[in-house]
Every structure is written in C-alpha cells, then in structure tokens.
Amino acid sequence: MTVGLFEYYEASSPLHRRNPFIKLMALGIIMLVVTLDLKPSTPWFDPGVPLVFLVLVVACLTIFGRVPLLFIVRRLALLAFLTLPFLLFNAIYFDATQVASPTLLFSFGPWTAYREGLIGGLALALRILTFLSCSMVFVMTTDPSDFAISLIRQARVPYRFGYAILVSYRFLPIMRTEFDTIRAAHRIRGVGERTGLRGRLQQLRRYAVPLLAAAIRKSERTATAMDSRGFGGGPDRTYYRQVRVTAFDWSFLMAVVGLTMVLIEVLVFVGVVDGVALVPPA
Amino acid sequence: MPAIEVENLTVRYPTRRKPALRGVSFSVEQGESLMLLGPSGGGKSTLALCLNGLIPHSINAEVEGVVRVGGHDTRQAKPGQLSQDVGIVFQDPESQFSTLTVADEVAFGLENLAVLRGLMDPRIDEALGKVGLLDERSRRLDRLSGGQKQRLMLACALAMDTPVLILDEPTSNLDPEATNRFFRTLGGLRDERTLILIEHKLDACIHLVDRVLLLDGEGELVADGPPREVFSRYRRQIEQWGIWLPQVTELVLRLNPASDAMLPLRLDEAVEHFKKRLPYEAASPEEPPGTGPLIAPGARAFVLDKLSHTYPNGVKALDEVSLSVPVGDFLALVGPNGSGKTTLAAHLSGILQPEPGRVKLFGFEVTDLSVAELTERVGYVFQNPEHQFVTDRVADELAYSLRARLGRAGLASVEVSQRVDELLTLLGLEDLGPANPFTLSQGQKRRLSVGTMLAVGQRLLVLDEPTFGQDRRSSLKLMRTLQDLNRRGVTIVMITHDMRLAADYTRNAALLLDGRLVYHGPTRALFRQDMLLIRAGLWPPELFDLSLELQRWQADFPDLMTVNDFIAAFEGQGA
Numbered sequence: 001m002t003v004g005l006f007e008y009y010e011a012s013s014p015l016h017r018r019n020p021f022i023k024l025m026a027l028g029i030i031m032l033v034v035t036l037d038l039k040p041s042t043p044w045f046d047p048g049v050p051l052v053f054l055v056l057v058v059a060c061l062t063i064f065g066r067v068p069l070l071f072i073v074r075r076l077a078l079l080a081f082l083t084l085p086f087l088l089f090n091a092i093y094f095d096a097t098q099v100a101s102p103t104l105l106f107s108f109g110p111w112t113a114y115r116e117g118l119i120g121g122l123a124l125a126l127r128i129l130t131f132l133s134c135s136m137v138f139v140m141t142t143d144p145s146d147f148a149i150s151l152i153r154q155a156r157v158p159y160r161f162g163y164a165i166l167v168s169y170r171f172l173p174i175m176r177t178e179f180d181t182i183r184a185a186h187r188i189r190g191v192g193e194r195t196g197l198r199g200r201l202q203q204l205r206r207y208a209v210p211l212l213a214a215a216i217r218k219s220e221r222t223a224t225a226m227d228s229r230g231f232g233g234g235p236d237r238t239y240y241r242q243v244r245v246t247a248f249d250w251s252f253l254m255a256v257v258g259l260t261m262v263l264i265e266v267l268v269f270v271g272v273v274d275g276v277a278l279v280p281p282a
Numbered sequence: 283m284p285a286i287e288v289e290n291l292t293v294r295y296p297t298r299r300k301p302a303l304r305g306v307s308f309s310v311e312q313g314e315s316l317m318l319l320g321p322s323g324g325g326k327s328t329l330a331l332c333l334n335g336l337i338p339h340s341i342n343a344e345v346e347g348v349v350r351v352g353g354h355d356t357r358q359a360k361p362g363q364l365s366q367d368v369g370i371v372f373q374d375p376e377s378q379f380s381t382l383t384v385a386d387e388v389a390f391g392l393e394n395l396a397v398l399r400g401l402m403d404p405r406i407d408e409a410l411g412k413v414g415l416l417d418e419r420s421r422r423l424d425r426l427s428g429g430q431k432q433r434l435m436l437a438c439a440l441a442m443d444t445p446v447l448i449l450d451e452p453t454s455n456l457d458p459e460a461t462n463r464f465f466r467t468l469g470g471l472r473d474e475r476t477l478i479l480i481e482h483k484l485d486a487c488i489h490l491v492d493r494v495l496l497l498d499g500e501g502e503l504v505a506d507g508p509p510r511e512v513f514s515r516y517r518r519q520i521e522q523w524g525i526w527l528p529q530v531t532e533l534v535l536r537l538n539p540a541s542d543a544m545l546p547l548r549l550d551e552a553v554e555h556f557k558k559r560l561p562y563e564a565a566s567p568e569e570p571p572g573t574g575p576l577i578a579p580g581a582r583a584f585v586l587d588k589l590s591h592t593y594p595n596g597v598k599a600l601d602e603v604s605l606s607v608p609v610g611d612f613l614a615l616v617g618p619n620g621s622g623k624t625t626l627a628a629h630l631s632g633i634l635q636p637e638p639g640r641v642k643l644f645g646f647e648v649t650d651l652s653v654a655e656l657t658e659r660v661g662y663v664f665q666n667p668e669h670q671f672v673t674d675r676v677a678d679e680l681a682y683s684l685r686a687r688l689g690r691a692g693l694a695s696v697e698v699s700q701r702v703d704e705l706l707t708l709l710g711l712e713d714l715g716p717a718n719p720f721t722l723s724q725g726q727k728r729r730l731s732v733g734t735m736l737a738v739g740q741r742l743l744v745l746d747e748p749t750f751g752q753d754r755r756s757s758l759k760l761m762r763t764l765q766d767l768n769r770r771g772v773t774i775v776m777i778t779h780d781m782r783l784a785a786d787y788t789r790n791a792a793l794l795l796d797g798r799l800v801y802h803g804p805t806r807a808l809f810r811q812d813m814l815l816i817r818a819g820l821w822p823p824e825l826f827d828l829s830l831e832l833q834r835w836q837a838d839f840p841d842l843m844t845v846n847d848f849i850a851a852f853e854g855q856g857a
Contacts, residue, residue, distance in 0.1 A: 145382045167380060173424070174376065178669075184633045185669040189734065190657040190683050210668045213720060218377045224331075225378035227340040228370045229438065230394035233362020238396050240389030240406075 005075050006139040015065035015141040020150040022249040023142065026256040027134040030057065033260055034130045038267065039274040043116060047123040049273060052263070054130045057137060065141045072136065079132050083125040090121025144169050149243040159237060167222060171215075178214050182207055283353055285446055285476040286310040286333060291347035293328055293337060293501075302328040303501040305347070312445065315477040315490055317509070320497030321523035322724065322753040326480045329497070330448045332356065333478065335364035352445055366395060369439030370448040374455055375431035384410070384421050384434060391442045409441035410434075413467050428619055429460025433467060440471070448478045453486070454751050457619045457779045459819025461486050482753065484528045485824050488547050499523060510545045524755025529782060529824040530555075533845050537852060549824060553831045560836045562851070581609045583742050583773035584630055585642040590797075591625050591634060599625040601797040607775070607790075609644075609741070612768045614784040614805055615777045617794035618819050623777045626794065627744045630775070631662035644741065657683070661735025663745040667727040668720065676722070676730060677715035680705045683737045701737065708766075709733045710759065725756025729763065736767070743767065744775045749783060761787050782823045785809070785843040793818055806843055 015023070034053050040046045058076070062069045094117025096102040103115040145166065152162035186206065226232075267273045286309060293303040302325045310316060318326045331337045335356040338345050349356045352367045359367075372378055381387045388406045397405070410416045413433040418426065426434065432452055439447055449468075453461040465487045468477075472490065481487050494512040496505035496519070504519065505512045513520065513527060517535050520527060527535070530552035531545055546552040584607055591600040599622045607613055615623050628634040629641055632653060641648040643659055651659070664670055673679050680702045685695075706712050709729040714722065719730060728748060735743060748764070749757040765787060768774050778784055784791060784805050791808045793801035795818050801808055809815070809822035822843075829842040842848050 145386055163380060166382065170379060170382060170423075181664065181666075182669045184628075185662075185664045186672055187653065188631055188633065188657060188662045188664075189670060189672055190654060190686055190738075191672055206672050209720070210671060213668055214666075218374075221372065221374060221377035222380070224336055224340065225370075225372055226380050228334050228336055228365060228368075229380075229391040229442070230362045230365030231380070231390075233360070233365060233394055234396060236396040238393050238399055238402075240393055240399060240402050241386060242399070 005078065006136060008142065008144060009065075009067045009071070009140040011066045011141075013064060013066035013141065015061070015137065016143070018141075018252055019154065019243065019245045019249040020138075020142045020147040021154040022245060022253050023138060026253050027138055029257055030260060031131055031134050033264070034127050038264070041271055041274055043119050045272045046119055047126050049267065050123060050126040050130045052267075054126060054133055056263075057130060057133045061133070061137045061140065065137065067140050072133075072140075075136065076129065076133060080125075080129055083128045086128060087118070087121035087125040090124055091118040093117070094120065145241060146243050149239060149241050153239065153243055154245060160232060163226075163231070171218070174218070175211070175215060179207065179211060182210050284309040285312040285314070285352065287348070287350040288329075288332075289348045291329075291332060291345070291349060293325070293332060293346075294344040296342055296344070301501055302343075303332070303497075306497075306501070306503045307347075308495060308503065308506055310476055310478075312476055313474045315472070315479070315492045317479045317481065317487075317491040317494050318497065319494055319512075319520075319525050321499045321525060321755070324497045324499050324523070325501035326497060327450055328501070330370065330450050330478065330480060333446070333448060334368035334370050335359055339364075362394065365391065365442065365444075367444055368446045368448060369442050369444040370450065371432070371435045371439050371452045373451040375428065375435050376455075378435055379423055379431075382423055384415065384423065384426070385419050387423065387434060388438050388441050391438055395442070405441050405443075409437040412440055412471060413437045427460070429456050429463060432456060432460070432464055436464070436467065445474075446476045446478065448480075450480045451482065453481065453483060457819065458781065458821045459618060462821065465490065482526050484526055484531075488528050496520070509547055513547075514545050524753045524758075526754045529845070530828060533825060533828075533848055536845055536849060549827055549831065552828050556828065556832055557835055559852070560832065560839070562832075562836060562839055581645070582642070583607050583609045583611065583644060586626075586629070587640055587642075589626070589629060589636055589640045591622075591629070591636075599797050600629075603794070603797070603799045605792055605799055605802060607773065609773055610768070610771055611773050612764075612787065612789045613773075613775045614788035614791040615775055615794070616779070616781075616784065616791055616808075616818070616820060621794040621818070622797040623794055624746060625797075627662065627746060627775065627777060630742070630744055631660050632656045633662070657740075658738050659741055661732075661740035661743045663728075663731050663735055663743070663748060665746045665750055667731035670731050670734060671719040674718055675715070676711060676717050676719055677702050677706070679719055679730060679734050680737050683734065705733045705737060709763065723756075725752055725759065728752065728756065729760060732760065732763065736772075741771070742773045742775070744777075746777045747779065748776060749778070749780060757783070781809070781821060782825075782844075785823045785826070786846075793820075806841070809843065810841070 030053065034050050038049050040049065058072055061067050061072055091113045092111050094102075094114045096114055099114075099116050105113045105115055105118065107113070148162045148166040151157040151165065152159045191206070264273070288309065289307050291303055291306045292301050294301045306329065318329060320326050328337065331341060332345070332349050333351060333356070337343045338357065345357065351364065354363060354367060356364060379387055380390050385406055388409055389402050392402050392405060407416060410419060413436050415430060415434055415437060418430065423431065432455070436452070453464050456464060461483060469490055477490065479487060479491065488509060491509055493507065494505070494509045495503060496512055496516055498504050498519070505516050513531055513535070528547050530549060531547055534546055534552070534555060546555045586603055586605040588602040588604055589600055590598070590602050592598045603622070603626060615626065617623050625634065629636050630643070632648070632651075636648060638647065638649045643651065643656070648656070671679060673682055681698050684698045684701060702715070706715055709732065711726060711730060711733070714726065719727065722730060732743070732745070732748070745764075748760055752760070761783060764774055764776070776788065788805045790803060791801065791805040792799060793808060793814060800818075801811060801814055809826050815822060825845065825848065826841065826843045829839060832839045840851065842851055
C-alpha cells in the first residue's frame with residue numbers, strides 16, 4: 001500500500017478550518033487527560049475510559065473532519081496491530097504479587113497470563129491508540145502549509161524553522177523515491193538483500209552513502225535557491241497565506257476543554273470512575 | 283549605467299586549488315541577452331552565483347575583483363537587496379521549491395521582500411499568466427509535470443520583477459516538448475529585462491541570444507561577441523572543449539572548415555545557406571542513406587507479449603505492449619515523460635515483475651530466471667549513476683559482480699583483475715582504479731556505471747537517458763563506447779529524449795505514447811511520421827527539418843538526418 005498512515009486528507013470541514021496551533025493545543029489536552037489515572041471503580045473500566053475517548057475522537061474526525069470512517073478505521077486497525085506487543089507483554093509479565101488474588105488465565109511453559117495483566121495491557125494499548133488517533137486527527141485535517149505558517153505566526157517559532165519543517169515535509173517522499181531507486185539499482189548489480197545483523201548493517205551503509213550524497217546535494221540546492229529568492233534577507237517578512245486565530249477557534253478550544261471535563265464528571269457520576277489522580281497509585 | 287559590470291573577477295573555492303574564475307571582465311547593457319558557454323566545470327554556474335551575490339554571501343568562496351549589478355557592488359549589498367536585482371532559475375525544479383502549492387511558491391519571493399499581502403495577488407496572477415499556469419494556481423506542486431514546474435520557477439523569478447534574469451540550465455530535466463515550450467514562453471517575454479542564459483540545448487534557444495561569452499576550462503573569459511562571430515572564430519576550441527553548437531552551425535562548420543562565410547545559426551538561415559548549393563545531384567543512384575534492414579531476422583534479445591502494468595496508485599503505465607527486438611539491435615526507446623519508457627525498461631531488468639508469459643529474454647521466460655541469472659544477462663544503467671555504486675573504489679566497482687560469481691564461474695582472481703583492467707581501458711578510466719566512485723566527474727561516473735553493467739558479459743544493456751546532463755564530449759565518448767559494444771554483439775536499449783543522438787547512433791526506435799507502443803521500426807523512418815511526432819511532442823533532429831525545407835526547393839532532395847549524412851551527400855559536390 002502506497003498511502004501513508006499519517007497523511008493530509010484534503011477536504012473542507014469544520015476541523016480543517018480550525019487554526020492548526022489551536023487544534024494542536026485542543027488535541028494535546030485530550031491526550032493529557034487520557035494519560036491520567038481516573039481511578040476506575042472496577043478493573044475493567046481502566047481500558048474502558050481510553051476506549052470512550054478513542055471512539056469519540058474517531059467519531060469527531062469522521063463527523064467534523066469529513067474523513068470517511070473506513071479510511072480512518074483501516075489505518076487504526078494497522079496501528080492497533082502495532083500496539084499488540086504492549087498488550088501481550090503486560091499480560092505475560094504481570095507482577096502477580098501486586099494483586100491480592102490474581103486470576104490466572106492460562107499458563108504455557110514459562111509464561112503465565114493473569115486477567116489483571118491483560119486488562120492493564122489492554123488499557124495501555126488503548127491509551128497508545130487514542131494518542132495515535134489524536135495525531136491522526138491533526139495530520140489528516142491540517143494543511144501542512146497552514147501548519148508551518150501557524151507555527152511561525154501563532155506559536156512564534158522563528159520563520160527559518162517554520163520553513164525548514166515545510167521543506168523537509170516536501171523532501172520525505174522525494175527521499176523515499178530515491179531510496180527505492182537505490183534499492184532497485186543495487187539489486188540489478190546482483191547485490192542480494194542481506195539477512196542477519198551484520199549483513200543488514202553493511203547493507204544500510206551501502207544505501208546510506210548514495211542516499212546521504214543525494215540528500216546533501218538536494219538540500220544545498222534548495223538552500224541556494226531559497227537564498228537567491230531573498231529568504232532570510234530582511235528582518236521583516238510578510239505572509240501570503242493568512243492563518244488567523246478566530247473567535248470561533250477560541251470557542252472550539254474552550255468547548256474541547258469543557259466537554260472533556262463534563263465527560264469525566266459524567267463518568268464519575270455514573271460510577272465508572274472515582275475521580276482523577278494526577279499520579280498513578282504506587 | 284550598464285546593468286552588470288564585472289571587473290577582473292577571480293573566484294576560488296576553499297576546497298579547490300585552481301580558481302573557478304580568473305580575471306573575468308565584461309559589462310552588460312540593460313536589455314541585452316547573453317549566453318554563457320564553456321566546458322562543464324568551467325565556471326559558468328560560479329559566474330551566475332557571483333552575479334546574484336550568493337557568492338560570497340551564502341556560498342563560501344574567496345572573491346577578488348568587483349561585480350556591480352544595477353550599480354550595487356554585490357559584496358557590499360545587503361542580503362535581500364540582490365534578490366530584487368537578479369532573479370535566477372536553476373536546473374532542478376524539485377529542489378528549488380520552498381512551499382507546497384503553486385500560488386504559495388510564487389508568493390514566497392514576494393514575502394521575503396516584505397511585499398504587502400494585498401499587493402501579492404495581482405503580481406502572482408500576472409506572473410502565472412505569463413507562463414501559462416494561471417489555471418494551476420491552487421494546485422499542489424507534486425501534481426505538476428516537469429515542464430510546468432520549471433515554468434513555475436520562471437514565474438517566481440518574473441514575479442520578483444528583477445531587471446536581470448539568469449537561467450542556469452533551466453531545461454535539463456525536461457523533455458523536448460517541454461523544453462521548446464519553456465523557450466517559447468521565455469521568447470514571448472523578451473522585454474527590457476537583461477537575460478543571462480546557461481544552456482546546452484542551443485537549437486532551442488539560440489534565437490534568444492544577442493551575445494556569447496565563452497569561458498575556457500580554466501575559468502578565463504576567452505571570447506565575448508555575437509554568437510556567429512564567436513562560433514566561427516573559436517570553432518576549434520568549442521569542438522575541443524566539448525561544447526554543443528546548434529546543429530546547423532556544426533554542420534556548416536564541418537562541411538567547410540575553412541569557410542569564413544556567414545555561419546547559419548538557425549534553420550531559416552541554414553536553408554538560405556544550402557539553397558545556394560542546389561540543385562543537389564546525388565553522386566550515384568544508390569539508395570538514400572539510412573534505409574537499412576527493418577528488423578533483422580534471427581534470435582531475439584527480448585520479446586514482449588501484450589505487456590501491461592498498472593501502478594498501485596492506479597496509473598496504467600503500460601497497455602498491452604508487444605515488442606520483439608533482435609539480438610544485436612541498437613534501439614531508441616522514446617516518448618514524452620510519463621509515457622511508460624522507464625516502466626518498460628524496468629520489466630526487462632527484473633526491477634518490476636511481469637506476469638508469467640509476458641516477457642522473454644534470450645528465449646527464457648523472465649519469471650523463471652533467478653536474480654543472479656537475470657543480472658548475468660541484462661545490465662541496467664540508471665539515470666543517476668551514483669545510485670548503483672556499492673563499493674569505495676572504482677576498480678572494486680568493476681570487480682564486484684565478477685567476485686560475486688567467483689565460485690560459480692570459477693574465475694580466478696588474476697582473471698578478475700585482468701578483466702577489470704580491460705574495462706578501465708575500454709571506459710577511459712585507466713588511472714582511476716583506486717579512486718572513490720563518488721569523486722569522479724559526471725561523465726566518468728556515467729561511464730563507470732556502464733562498465734559495472736558489462737563486467738560479467740551481459741548481452742543486453744538497458745540505459746535510462748545515459749547522456750542526461752552531460753556535455754558534448756562525454757556524451758560522444760559514451761555513445762562511441764556503446765557503439766563499440768553494439769558492434770561486439772551487445773544489444774542496446776536506450777531511453778532518450780535526444781533525437782539527434784537517436785538519429786546518429788540507433789538503428790531502430792520504439793515510440794511509447796500513454797503506455798501504448800505506437801511505432802516500432804527504423805529510427806530514421808520515425809521522423810517521417812509527422813502525426814505521431816506531433817502527438818508525442820517529439821522534434822525530429824534539426825538537420826532533418828533542414829532536408830525537408832530543402833525538398834521544397836528541390837523535390838528529390840534526399841532525407842538527410844545527421845551531420846555525417848550531409849557530409850556524405852555533399853562530398854565531392856564542391857563548396
């Protein structure tokens with residue numbers, strides 16, 4: 001599959017129209033809340049809370065971001081697969097002495113899996129997945145050009161860095177193509193793909209030299225071209241692309257904060273969680 | 283006040299012993315249009331970078347002498363000031379972009395000059411309109427074709443409204459149609475702007491040039507004058523330094539090396555020149571040159587049977603292409619950018635896997651061959667030779683595949699070094715055995731990459747634009763090496779945009795258009811297919827156009843396509 005996991009999805013939607021920096025802050029808040037220990041009233045609610053957030057984030061992305069649900073779910077499924085090791089390791093390497101009466105699920109050779117460990121692993125995996133889905137919301141609904149300008153104008157990042165981000169964003173697919181070509185070129189030379197650690201390291205070195213040579217040459221050219229067009233010339237610079245923070249952006253941020261708090265209150269009220277702890281219990 | 287004044291300019295790069303430019307002096311009036319000519323590595327680009335102040339402001343180099351542009355001494359000019367005096371378009375559009383969309387890219391320069399936002403739109407629209415890209419205003423850059431990208435860079439320079447515009451090999455990444463379009467666009471803009479052009483493809487742009495500056499390999503300015511005068515007086519140096527001339531100019535110089543008559547630069551001038559020598563009488567009623575055997579019978583190097591290929595992004599690159607190429611052929615694979623040439627070549631070399639039954643190599647089903655068996659039979663030379671280097675020494679590069687086969691073929695290491703020496707001589711790299719491949723010149727790298735593909739005696743050689751970005755001397759050297767190999771029985775398939783090379787060296791041509799094979803036959807007969815050429819945006823060699831023009835004056839004038847054709851035809855006809 002050539003489509004990237006994290007890729008801008010061109011559309012016109014309320015989420016697409018939000019100021020990138022504000023959007024980043026809003027998503028940051030959700031990510032922070034997901035890391036908190038919400039003192040679940042029963043162990044099963046530990047993974048339950050991030051799951052609620054995950055569902056909500058994905059729903060927002062498809063409803064307010066106009067990204068097709070299937071498009072999101074496909075990528076999430078792949079990411080979920082990547083979080084499996086967290087789940088497994090937690091289940092298997094669970095410290096059974098922490099719990100008064102651990103429930104044994106199964107044991108196989110030197111491995112024993114406890115229900116408590118599995119739940120903990122599930123909670124961790126879902127937290128990671130929620131994190132990733134927040135990043136997905138940002139990447140899929142944010143025009144990279146707007147993001148760079150927003151970093152410069154709202155986040156006060158020096159404009160040279162802002163443009164460095166933009167240029168490297170453009171370089172990624174180019175270097176990817178370059179890498180594929182080098183690989184094909186080496187195969188034609190009769191250089192087989194290596195296996196084993198030593199072979200792989202040698203192979204990396206063989207690819208790295210032409211790849212770096214190309215990258216350095218390209219970036220030098222880009223720097224020369226940018227300089228020749230007056231980049232970095234004066235202290236003042238104007239911006240063609242207008243990336244503003246509107247009143248609506250602020251309301252959006254407030255709404256996200258408010259709704260997150262309401263959601264926690266609701267969870268406390270229905271007795272799913274007992275409250276918020278900043279520090280996980282020892 | 284002259285637009286540009288250069289006095290006694292000497293430039294030294296810190297890492298090199300020899301200066302890149304030595305005591306160069308000239309001045310340019312506003313509105314003049316100049317071409318810089320010189321051997322590769324002769325300081326043309328260095329001079330361009332001095333004019334827009336990148337040397338010494340951005341690029342570290344030791345500069346003596348004075349460069350004044352628009353009255354400003356470039357060394358004292360404030361950064362940013364010079365970008366208002368001089369606009370520059372470089373070779374590779376891909377690495378000049380700073381943003382992601384068309385309008386943003388044009389705006390980038392204006393932003394740097396702190397132009398007020400409200401004033402940008404009209405300037406962006408005007409510049410895009412001039413280069414014919416107004417409809418693409420909000421497109422993403424990665425969705426543009428190569429030709430559009432380079433015209434966009436021109437628009438960026440135009441929007442800055444600089445009195446001086448420098449173009450440093452602006453069309454080297456473009457196909458012939460896009461090249462011609464670029465220079466047509468540029469020709470339509472001729473105004474009070476001063477133009478400085480560095481370019482190999484003189485046929486496409488010589489009509490824009492008032493004056494030529496000729497630099498030698500040492501960075502010295504040896505000639506400064508109207509093109510006709512410089513080409514005529516310095517013909518020997520130009521030939522020796524491997525500088526391309528317009529084809530008709532080269533032809534007339536070769537036909538009458540001593541003549542001082544007015545040299546033609548353009549087709550219409552050449553027609554006038556040759557009209558005087560009509561009527562042409564064929565020396566003997568032998569068949570006109572270039573009608574050799576169509577497709578020789580006998581063994582096939584490769585056979586494609588309804589080969590199709592669709593990339594994962596849905597682009598159908600090849601559409602039922604059937605092609606049968608005999609052993610010993612020299613085939614030009616031509617077509618516009620994106621017509622499927624590289625995809626076809628990739629199927630021959632195992633980079634892409636065809637469905638079974640579609641590709642036969644020397645009688646073998648390609649899918650039945652292992653990677654090793656395939657690479658023993660087919661060599662593939664990539665566009666960028668650096669991609670193929672796998673070792674740190676030139677000699678090791680050549681020995682690499684041989685050593686890999688040591689066990690199997692039973693090659694003793696004495697034989698390996700013998701074979702390596704042979705190849706080094708064949709490629710003209712005799713003294714470079716211990717050098718690092720990455721430190722070679724572009725021409726040497728290219729020849730080395732060809733050599734690495736011959737080491738184990740491959741019988742089919744596929745080359746992707748082998749003369750891309752090379753000067754005349756290294757192009758000709760490479761082509762002669764290929765011709766030599768071809769005579770020894772190696773089948774050669776060459777992807778190229780250069781119809782002059784195709785006419786000079788290849789026997790047959792295959793033309794791809796939107797993934798379909800629309801022509802396969804003698805290269806020379808291809809240039810008779812007007813409709814196909816127009817559809818493919820290919821331009822026959824200028825000399826063929828010349829013989830077509832002459833046929834209007836003498837109906838039985840033969841189809842001549844290369845300098846050698848003309849020499850053969852006019853030999854003994856007197857001057």
